[in-house]
Amino acid sequence: MKLELKHLAPYLPYGLNLKINTPFGATDRKFEIDCGHDFNLHLSECNIKPILRPLSDLTKEIEVNGEKFVPYEMLNYKPTIKHVADYPFSFIDLQYISYYSFDCLLEWHFDVFGLIENGLAIDINTLKE
Template identity: 40%
Template sequence: MDKLELKHIAPYLPYGLKVQYIHTGEVGIIRNLVDIDDYYTIKIGIDYKDSEHIWMFKPILRPLSSLKNDIVIDGLKFNPFLRLYNLFLIEVSENLEVEVNMNNIMEGYCVVTQLISWHFDVFGLIDRGLAVESTKLED
């Protein structure tokens, strides 16, 4: 059984990762990593409530398939696909793949880091049922 792990959410934490509680549907923002309890379960501080176990929520992420759709971050509306091209002057294929090899590994890392800061699902969590698609919540 696939499960959400700290390695899946840690890269998003500096960027105000929103999460949705599995049982209530309530949305909050991860504020900190609180503890690892006696059973080695990660506990997360969401908003300013008591800490919760990692399995109690799903991160809210944008699917990579929406990379060509305009998004709004901090009041600024832009097209992430075009922004990536302008920021890194790299070619992104029509199917949203960036070819990474030893010659351009730094550019690949920068692209992934930028996608994470915009809350795109770079780990395939939505398809595995471990994350909520942000566009589904905006309906």
Template identity: 30%
Template sequence: MKKELELKHVAPYLPYYLEAINEDKEIKCVRWGIQTYTKRHVGLNFLLIKQDNDFKPLLRPMSDLFKNIEHQGKKVNVAELIVNWDDDLEMSREETGNKAIWDDDQECFLRFNIRTDRKHDNFVNGLRYWIVEILFEYHFDVFGLIEKGLAEPIKS
């Protein structure tokens, strides 16, 4: 079964000015939003896509989660941002070299191994929703689309 890019993979990124690369290797901003709304009609801004393979979203590999990245002209470490947002969280580096974020009950709820082996599309299951929103805002590839050839990595 061939994997295809679906709306469920792209939709969570749309409020955060997702960029995509087209078949001509031109980077375009995919701006989607509601222009008008009435009981009978919703007017939308949308990018006309001729075929499913016309574009690939530009996403960050999960390996960038603990790195300083540039986002909208500013340097940010998203893992530190997550930890600083919630006093119950702390970030650690395990002896194996894996990095993880822990809550105050020493329950690991976001673990990242540099050689991520994601066998399922449910990576975000079990994460706090506000963390998932941050991952979408900073364009992290939570669905493993880069590995599947359905997205291109953002060059850091």
């Protein structure tokens, strides 16, 4: 598995943070995404990794935009999330959650594509403040 635009695009409306290592060193500057045909090649050349939360954080208190909450409790109030309780939090069968819930996971930067375990994203919990 390699990081592709299809893995990053769903997060972009929510201000995704990235770690970028170029041949010239690490950078934290903002860049404009050119989604041309060679974009996936640039992803691998520059070693771009999104900073995401593992699904195991669903039951932990997180902070998003200055607000602290437990994501599962927020989603649990939605009747369409009822099947999620039947699955361990290291794996969620995304066919059982609503579009609203999936969109919330993207907004809160949860790793819904398994990128962390494949070494293609950085676990936010491993970063130093």
